[in-house]
Amino acid sequence: KSYNVAVVGATGMVGQKMLQVLAELKFPVKNLYPMASKRSAGKEIIFNGKPYVVQELCDEAFDQEIDIALFSAGGDTSERFSPVAAAKGVIVIDNSSAFRMDPTVPLVVPEVNPEDLDWHKNIIANPNCSTIQAVVALKPLYDAFGIDRIVYSTYQAVSGSGVKGYADLENGIKGEDNAFYPHPIAYNVLPHIDSFLDNGYTKEEMKMINETRKILHDDSLRITATTVRVPVFYSHSESVNVELKKPFELDAIRKLYSDAPGIVLQDDPANNVYPLARTAENTDEVYVGRLRRDESIDNGLNLWVVADNIRKGAASNAVQIAFELAKRGLI
Ligand code: 2RA
Numbered sequence: 001k002s003y004n005v006a007v008v009g010a011t012g013m014v015g016q017k018m019l020q021v022l023a024e025l026k027f028p029v030k031n032l033y034p035m036a037s038k039r040s041a042g043k044e045i046i047f048n049g050k051p052y053v054v055q056e057l058c059d060e061a062f063d064q065e066i067d068i069a070l071f072s073a074g075g076d077t078s079e080r081f082s083p084v085a086a087a088k089g090v091i092v093i094d095n096s097s098a099f100r101m102d103p104t105v106p107l108v109v110p111e112v113n114p115e116d117l118d119w120h121k122n123i124i125a126n127p128n129c130s131t132i133q134a135v136v137a138l139k140p141l142y143d144a145f146g147i148d149r150i151v152y153s154t155y156q157a158v159s160g161s162g163v164k165g166y167a168d169l170e171n172g173i174k175g176e177d178n179a180f181y182p183h184p185i186a187y188n189v190l191p192h193i194d195s196f197l198d199n200g201y202t203k204e205e206m207k208m209i210n211e212t213r214k215i216l217h218d219d220s221l222r223i224t225a226t227t228v229r230v231p232v233f234y235s236h237s238e239s240v241n242v243e244l245k246k247p248f249e250l251d252a253i254r255k256l257y258s259d260a261p262g263i264v265l266q267d268d269p270a271n272n273v274y275p276l277a278r279t280a281e282n283t284d285e286v287y288v289g290r291l292r293r294d295e296s297i298d299n300g301l302n303l304w305v306v307a308d309n310i311r312k313g314a315a316s317n318a319v320q321i322a323f324e325l326a327k328r329g330l331i
Contacts, residue, residue: 001028001326002028002029002030003027003028003029003030003067003068003322003326003331004029004030004031004032004033004064004065004066004067004068005022005027005029005031005032005033005066005067005068005069005070005322006032006033006034006035006061006062006064006066006068006069006070006085006090007019007022007032007033007034007035007069007070007072008035008036008057008069008070008071008072008073008077008081009035009036009071009072009073009074009077010034010035010036010040010045010054011034011036011040011043011045011054012036012072012073012162012163013159013162013163013166013310014072014095014162014310014314014315015034015036015070015072015073016045017310017311017314017315017316018070018072018314018315018318018319019032019034019045019047020315021284021311021315021316021319022047022319023047023048025316025319025320025323027319027322027323028326029047029048031065032047032052033055033061033064033066033069034047034052034053034054034055035054035055035056035057035061036054036055036056036057036073037056037057037073037077038056040054041054041055041056041057042054042056057073057077057081059081059084062081062084062085062088062090063088066085066090067090067091067331068090068091068092068093068322068325068331069082069085069090069091069092069093070093070095070318070319070322071092071093071094071095071096072095072096072314072315072318073096074096075096075097075098076098077096078092078094078096078098078099079096079098079099082094082098082099082123083123085122086121086122086123087122089122090122091120091122091124091325091330091331092122092123092124093124093126093318093321093322094123094124094125094126095126095314095315095318097128097203097207098125099123099125100125100127100128100207100211100214101210101211101214102123102125104121104123105120105121105123105124105125106119106120106124106125107125107127107211107214107215108124108125108126108127108215108321108324109127109132109135109136109215109317110262110317110320110321110323110324111136111139111260111261111262111263112135112136112139112215112216113215113216113217114324114328117321117324117325117328117330118328118330120325120330124321124325126314126317126318126321127211127215127317128204128207128208128211128313129156129160129236129307129309129310129312129313129314130152130154130156130160130204130207130208130227130236130238130309130313131207131208131211131212131215132307132312132313132314132317133236133238133286133305133306133307133309133312133313134150134152134208134212134238134240134305135211135212135215135216136262136263136286136307136312137240137263137286137288137303137305138150138212138216138240138242139216139260140256140257140260140263141242141244141253141256141301142216142218144248144252144256145244145245145246145248145299146244146245146246147216147218147221147242147243147244147245148221148222148243148244148245148299149221149222149223149242149243150212150221150222150223150224150240150241150242150243151223151224151225151240151241151242152205152208152223152224152225152226152227152238152239152240153225153226153228153238153239153240154208154225154226154227154228154236154237154238154239155228155230155232155236155237155238155239156193156204156227156228156229156230156232156236156237156309157230157232157233157234157235157236157277157309158185158229158231158232158233159233159234159309159310160193160229160236160309160313161180161181161229164179164180165180165181165185165229166233167179167180168180168181168184168185168186169185169186169231169233172184172185172186172187172231173186173231181229185229185231186231187231188231189228189229189230189231190228190229191226191227191228192229193205193227193228193229194207201225202227204225204227205225205226205227206225208223208225208227209223209224209225232277234277234281234282234308234309234310235277235278235280235281235306235307235308235309236277236306236307236309236313237275237277237304237305237306238304238305238306239302239303239304240302240303240304240305241294241300241301241302241303242300242301242302242303243294243297243298243299243300244299244300244301245299246299247298247299248299248301250291250292250293253291253301254267254291257288257291262284262285262286262312263285263286263287263288264285264286264287264288265288265289266279266287266288266289267288267289267290267291269289269290273289274289274290274304275287275288275289275290275304275305275306276306277306279306280306280307280308281308282308282311283308283311283312284308284311284312284316284320285307285312286305286306286307286312287305287306287307288303288304288305289303289304290302290303290304291303
């Protein structure tokens, strides 16, 4: 069976990656409907070797025969148009944060909680990139040992901010000052992703905390997070400290990761083997390494988790959700 697919935000960094991944993973696309704002409408894109003209996003655009709409056009656009598309019977997979914490909207990582797709009401939320790679790494531990507490420290690529963040680093390396970030990102590290909240955390940090609990269906999880922007173009790297509920042997953890879906274990420090941003770039796996016991707490474990934030962190996870919907007969 093949499907009519819209990509809303088709000319943006994630939208373009969605088109690339749809083709690369051979999602069965019957007709493609690339859409964007008035500013980008009219542009021509090539998909599977065929030219398509980008349509202007409007309510009527969803009167066309569309089965699935992948959205990556910002929260405002998702809030305005996802319900319109959903009401017309289109299944929306939304990469923005607009609906992630809506109790009627499943927040899904196919390796972690695919069963949540069964109750979708035509809008499905793609989690935040830094959350996706973390829960893929945590799921095997959660199922085998239970988890009491998580401490996230992230080192996030500038592509997470789209073309503006990317350009700040590119120009910063050439000595031109910063236009997007609050401080120069070149040769620097910014403990500031998205905006600050009254509790002193940033929205990015609260996304990781709240989304982890929703995806693992466990509001009792004790979690804290520090999310940091680093001068890297692609891939987010994360230090994850986790307190399990039960005692464990490191060999059992290694075996779990060797068998876990979507995970590549890279853990041989004696030979300088551990996950790297540049190795993860342009792949769909989550890389785990630097496994070691945290002797300062009971059942404590440290991990290093890396993934391409534009692929597994956004575009590929959304396309994998579309495959899972098709597999479950939900389209
Ligand atoms: C970032 N995770 O890295 C956020 C949104 N993509 O900026």
